Amino acid sequence: MKTLITSLKIFLFFTVLTGVIYPLFVTGIAQLLFPNKANGSLIIKDNKAIGSELIGQQFDSSIYFTSRPSAISYNPLPSGGSNYGLTNIKLKNLVVERKHKFITFNRLDSLTVVPSEMLFASASGLDPHTSPSAALLQVDRIAKARGFDSSQKQQLIDLIQSKTEEMQFGLLGEPRINILNLNIALDKLDQNITNNK
Numbered sequence: 001m002k003t004l005i006t007s008l009k010i011f012l013f014f015t016v017l018t019g020v021i022y023p024l025f026v027t028g029i030a031q032l033l034f035p036n037k038a039n040g041s042l043i044i045k046d047n048k049a050i051g052s053e054l055i056g057q058q059f060d061s062s063i064y065f066t067s068r069p070s071a072i073s074y075n076p077l078p079s080g081g082s083n084y085g086l087t088n089i090k091l092k093n094l095v096v097e098r099k100h101k102f103i104t105f106n107r108l109d110s111l112t113v114v115p116s117e118m119l120f121a122s123a124s125g126l127d128p129h130t131s132p133s134a135a136l137l138q139v140d141r142i143a144k145a146r147g148f149d150s151s152q153k154q155q156l157i158d159l160i161q162s163k164t165e166e167m168q169f170g171l172l173g174e175p176r177i178n179i180l181n182l183n184i185a186l187d188k189l190d191q192n193i194t195n196n197k
Contacts, residue, residue, distance in 0.1 A: 043180060051180050056128040059183060062145040065130075065138050066105070067179045068117050069098055072125035081123045095119045106141045129176035135160045142186070152193055159189055 030038035041053040051057055056067045058074050067074075071082040084091035098119045103112055115134040117127075136157065143153040163182050167173050 045184065053178055053181065054128060055126045057180055062141055064183045065135055065142065065179050068127050068130055069121045070125040071121040074126065076126055079124045079126055081121055081125055106138050108137060128178050128180055130179055132160060132164045132175055132177055135177050135182065146190055155189060159185055
């Protein structure tokens with residue numbers, strides 16, 4: 001009986017320590033040092049959360065930059081990729097379909113080299129980034145859809161360059177652009193252009 005009581009005491013002690021005290025301590029430290037990251041890197045607009053910097057969203061409108069394809073329709077609950085192997089005919093067909101859709105939607109020449117991230121879904125299906133080259137291929141479509149003249153189109157190109165995130169520590173990853181952040185900045189640019197007319 002004494003062993004059972006001792007075991008229960010140890011069990012309760014570690015349950016409280018690892019199930020209550022430790023999580024509260026770690027959460028408190030995270031809230032103090034990294035409040036934005038601890039709360040999901042949420043993007044707030046007009047006092048309303050419109051997304052997270054960490055999770056891609058679908059943009060189908062011609063006035064916005066389009067995101068990387070997602071095998072899970074950008075649903076964060078079943079995060080994952082298609083897991084098709086390189087020799088799978090379904091993957092080949094998806095790549096051909098995505099290339100055709102990207103070229104057609106952006107009114108590009110059929111010989112345009114489409115960046116690979118616009119042809120393949122990421123492993124999580126939630127990657128919020130594309131390459132600067134993928135964004136630049138969409139400039140003409142967006143400028144036309146928003147009625148931008150040549151100087152405003154140049155402002156759009158400058159916006160892409162200003163929103164490009166460089167490699168981490170100068171060596172990890174590739175230059176990339178968060179599409180949700182870019183589209184928010186695009187709306188602000190359009191609003192500034194409209195106000196200055």
